[in-house]
Amino acid sequence: xxxxxxxxxxxxxxxxxxxxxxNELIQELLTKANRAPSGGNLQPWRVFVxxxxxMKNFLQHLAQRTERxxxxxxxxxxxxxxxxxxxxxxxxxxxxxxLGIGRDNKPARFAHLARxxxxxxxxxxxxCFVDRQMGPPQWSDLGMFLQxxxxxxxxxxxxxxxxxxxxxxxxxxxxxxxxxxxxxxxxGMAIGYQDxxxxxxxxxxxxxxxxxxxxxx
Numbered sequence: 001x002x003x004x005x006x007x008x009x010x011x012x013x014x015x016x017x018x019x020x021x022x023n024e025l026i027q028e029l030l031t032k033a034n035r036a037p038s039g040g041n042l043q044p045w046r047v048f049v050x051x052x053x054x055m056k057n058f059l060q061h062l063a064q065r066t067e068r069x070x071x072x073x074x075x076x077x078x079x080x081x082x083x084x085x086x087x088x089x090x091x092x093x094x095x096x097x098x099l100g101i102g103r104d105n106k107p108a109r110f111a112h113l114a115r116x117x118x119x120x121x122x123x124x125x126x127x128c129f130v131d132r133q134m135g136p137p138q139w140s141d142l143g144m145f146l147q148x149x150x151x152x153x154x155x156x157x158x159x160x161x162x163x164x165x166x167x168x169x170x171x172x173x174x175x176x177x178x179x180x181x182x183x184x185x186x187x188g189m190a191i192g193y194q195d196x197x198x199x200x201x202x203x204x205x206x207x208x209x210x211x212x213x214x215x216x217x
Contacts (some may be wrong), residue, residue: 117169
């Protein structure tokens with residue numbers, strides 16, 4: 001697969017088959033992704049993998065942790081202006097249209113959002129943490145690492161979904177994986193084989209035209 005093909009094919013998958021993913025394959029992809037760009041070669045990503053029995057045990061652990069938690073960070077700015085607000089609204093509406101969930105059906109919308117916290121039934125996943133001493137430049141390193149992993153997964157025939165929603169459950173996650181207090185949960189990453197029969201996986205988000213965000217000076 002060409003890099004350009006992987007970039008075009010990659011998308012956030014929200015329904016997975018129960019086909020197992022081997023630890024060996026995940027280990028191989030993580031090792032390759034570790035070549036992602038990193039300012040000063042800090043390599044700030046800290047990864048905890050769930051697969052097989054540990055995934056099952058984690059979901060049971062999460063079900064028992066019903067207390068409300070303080071999010072690690074605000075996933076979106078409070079006052080999001082256009083065009084960013086419009087893009088976020090549209091992709092949400094496009095997704096719910098594919099699911100057949102109307103705007104007035106709040107219970108169904110919340111139920112779908114809750115599927116984030118089961119990794120959309122993916123058989124494997126990882127959590128990406130970063131040391132709390134790191135700043136915004138290192139957060140950009142995390143993004144490059146995560147994108148590199150997702151493209152490598154696409155090449156290997158796997159699908160993924162990067163999930164910042166997990167920043168809302170930092171203590172439950174940290175307690176299970178054994179992450180120390182010096183580490184901050186950045187996101188989760190669902191990993192598995194796409195279920196092509198599910199309408200939600202037909203979602204391909206729009207991208208703004210080049211001339212709306214790039215200027216050749």
